[in-house]
Amino acid sequence: IFDLHYSKKAFKNFQEQLNRFHDSLEKFIQEENYWLDDYVLFMTIKELQNKHTWSQWPHGLKYHEVDALQEIREKHQDLILYYIFTQYIFHLQWSELKAYANKFEITIIGDMPVYVDYASADVWAHTHLFQIDEETLLPSVVSGFPPDDCSAEGQNWNMPIYDWNNETKKPQIFKWWIKRLKRALEVLDVVRIDHFRGLESYWSIPVDKNFIPLKPIDGEWVKAPGAEFFTALTKALGEDLPLVVEDLGSLTTETFDLRDQFNLTGIRILQFGFGFYPDNMYRPHNYVPNCVAYTGTHDNPTAIGWWTKHTEHYEKIAFVNYIKPAEKFDEYNHDEEQDNWTIQ
Template sequence: MTQARQAGVLLHITSLPSGSLGPDAYRFVDKLVEMGVSVWQTLPVNQPHGDHSPYQSVSAHAGHTGMISAEQLQHDGLCLPDEVELPLHALIAKVMSRVQSGGATSRTDGHGLTWPGFARFCQTQHYWLEDFALFQSLREQHAEQSWQQWPEAYRLHDVMALQAFTSTHQDKLSLIKFTQYVFFQQWVQLKIYANQRGIQLFGDIPIFVAYDSADVWAHPEWFKLDADLNMTVVAGVPPDYFSETGQRWGNPHYDWPVMQADGFAWWLGRIDTQAQLFDVLRIDHFRGLQAAWEIPSMEPTAINGSWQEAPGHALLQAMTDTFPQLRLVAEDLGIITPEVDALRHAFDLPGMKILQFAFGGDDDNPYLPDHIEPNSVAYTGTHDNDTTLGWYQAAPEHVRNHLQHYFTQHLQQDGVEMPTSLIQLTLHSNANLAVVPMQDILALDTQARMNTPGTTEGNWLWRMEWSQLTDEKRLAFRHLVEESGRVHG
C-alpha cells in the first residue's frame, strides 16, 4: 500500500458527535492533521438495515443517507436555518426543488449540487441506481417488508409491473436518486478536503451482501437461491476466538460460476463505486475469496457448515486489471490457510495484525510486534474487539504478565499503562501502516465498544464527544506517532 511509515485512526462516520458528513467530519480531519496522522479508516458507508450494522446493507452501492448533513446543506446555501431539523425526506425534497429551479449555492469550487450534475450522476451510476431506487420505493410501499414478502409480480421482478410502478412513482424515484446524489457530493467534498490536507480515506467492503437488498432482488441469478428464491446456504464462519458456535451471518452466497461468466461485472461495478469514495479499500473477510464457510440455511448455528472454494485469483486479477491504481488491504483474520496466504501474497496485499491477539500464548504468535512484516496494517484492536482498556481490564493474569514482559523487553520501559502501552507497541511495529481506534486514543473502556460479534443488540451506536479529545490526549498521541517515525504534517 505504501512504503512510508504511516499512522491511522479508525472511527466510523456515525461515531462522530453528529454522526454525519458535516462540520464534525471536517473538524476531525483537522484533528488528525494535528496528531500527525495521515489515514482515516471508517467502516462500510452503505445504507444499513434497521439494526444499524454497516455489514448488512440494502445495497452494495448506495450510501448511508443518515450521514447526510443538514448543516452542510445550509453552509452550501441550499437549506434555510429553520429547515435543518426537518425529517430527511422533507429536507431533501426542498433542496431538490431549489436545485431544479437553479437555486443559488454558496460553493465556488465546482462541487456544489446542480441539476446538470444530478443528471450526470444518474447517468454514470445507472448500473445500480435504477434498481436501488425501485427497490427502496417498493420497500416503502410494502411497509419495509423484505422483498420476499412482496406481491409476486414485484418479487419476481416482472418487467411490465415494474414499468407501471415506475410511471406512477416518478417523483418518489427521483427523490431517492437525488438523496444519493447529495450523499455522494457531500462525501466527495469531504474527501477533497481530507486529501488536500494529506489525509487518505480508508474504506471497507463487506464481502457479502444482505439477502434483503437491491442486489439480490434485482439479480437473484448471481446468488445461491432455490426455485422460490429462498437461500439454500448462508454465510458465516465456524467456531473461533469470538464464538464457540461460530457466527451465522445469514447472508446469501454467490453463485461464482455465473458471476465469473460475465467477467465479474457486478464486483467491478462495486469496486468502481467505492473507489470514488476512498483512497484505500479493505476487503472484509478476505479468506472468503479463496473459500467461504457455507451453512445449510435450515441450520440454527454455524457449526455444521463446509468450506466451498471461490475464484479469488480470477476476481482479484479482474480488479487489478480494471483498476490498476487500486490499493487494497486484506482482512485476513480468523482461520487462515496456506491457500489464503498464497492468494494474498500473489497480489502483494497487506494483511492485518491485531495486537490484542498477540499475548498470553507462545513466542511464535504471528501477532507479536516483532513478527509483523512491513507489508501489513497493525491495530491495537478493530471494531469487533473490545476497547484496549476494556480488553486489558478483563484479560487473564498470564496475558497481562506476557504483555508486561514483552513491553519492558522491547521498549525498555518499566510498567504497563493501558491503553498507551499497546498503542506504543502497535506504532513501533514494522507494519507500514499502524491504525488505532479512536476509543483507544480517548482511553475509553468497554462501554465504548463498537460491536460484539455474534450479538444483535447494542452494537454500532457509540459516538465520541469533543470534550473527550482533550489537548493532553491529542498531544500525547502526536508524541507517540512522532517517536515511532510515523508523523505526518
C-alpha cells in the same frame, strides 16, 4: 444518516430549486445509473410495501419484471426522485469531505464486506448471481463460520452466497464485483475487504426443506475462485489495487498464498500479540512492511476495554515485559487483588 423529517423537508426545497441543480444532477444519474436505478426502485417499492422484505412483494415486483418496474416509475416519480436526491446530496457532501481530507494527506479507508444482505437492492436486482432458489427466491445455502475458539457453536451470518461454482454465472459475478469495487475506490482511497478467506474458500450452511438454515456445524468448506477472481479484478482495475484484506481468524496456507500472490496488504492486531505463543505474528517486531497494524478491529474491544476487562494476567505480564526493559519493571504499580496496572 438522514433524519426522515428533515430529509423530506430538504427534498421539498430541492424540488423548488431543481433548475439550479439540473446539470449536476443529470450527470450524477447518468454516471451512477448502473446501480442507482435499481437502488431507488428498491427503496421506493419497499416504502410502498410497508418495509416488507422484497421476497414478500407482489410477483412482478419481487421478480424484478420490466413491466412491473415501469409502472412504478410512472406512478411514483416524486418518491423515486426523493431517493435519488438522498444519494445525490450524500455524493456531493462525501466528495467534498474526501477532497478536504486528501488535501491534508489524510487517506480514507472503507470497509467492504464479502457478502451483502439478503434484504438489499443488490440481491433483489441480481438474484441470479447468488445461490438462491428460483421459485421461492430464498437462499439455498447461507454464509457463516464453523465452530472455533471465538464461537463454540460457530456463526450463521444468514447471508446468501455467490454462485461461484456455476461456470456460466461466474463471469457475471466477476463483472458485478468489478463494478462494486471500482465504485468503492472512487469514494475511498483504500478498501478493506472483510472476511478475505471467503474469496479463497467459504463456509456453506445448508437449509432445510422449509429454507430454514441448519446449524453452523452442519456446514462445509467450499472452494471459491480465489486467484481466478483476483486475476479478473487486476485485469480490469490494475495490478496495484489499494486493498487491505482481513487475513485473520482460522486461516490456511492457501489464504496467505492468495494474499501474497496478488501483493495484498494484510492486517496485524496488537491485542492478539500477547495471548498466543511468545513469538507470534502479531508481536510488533514481527510486523511485515506490507501490513496495516491496528490495536483492534470491529470484532475486538477498545484498547482500554481489552486491557481492563479482556486480558489474562499472563498477557499483561507479557505486554509489560515487552514494552519496558526488565530493570524498569518496578516503575509499574500492580494491584494484585484487582489485577490492575499503572505506569509511573
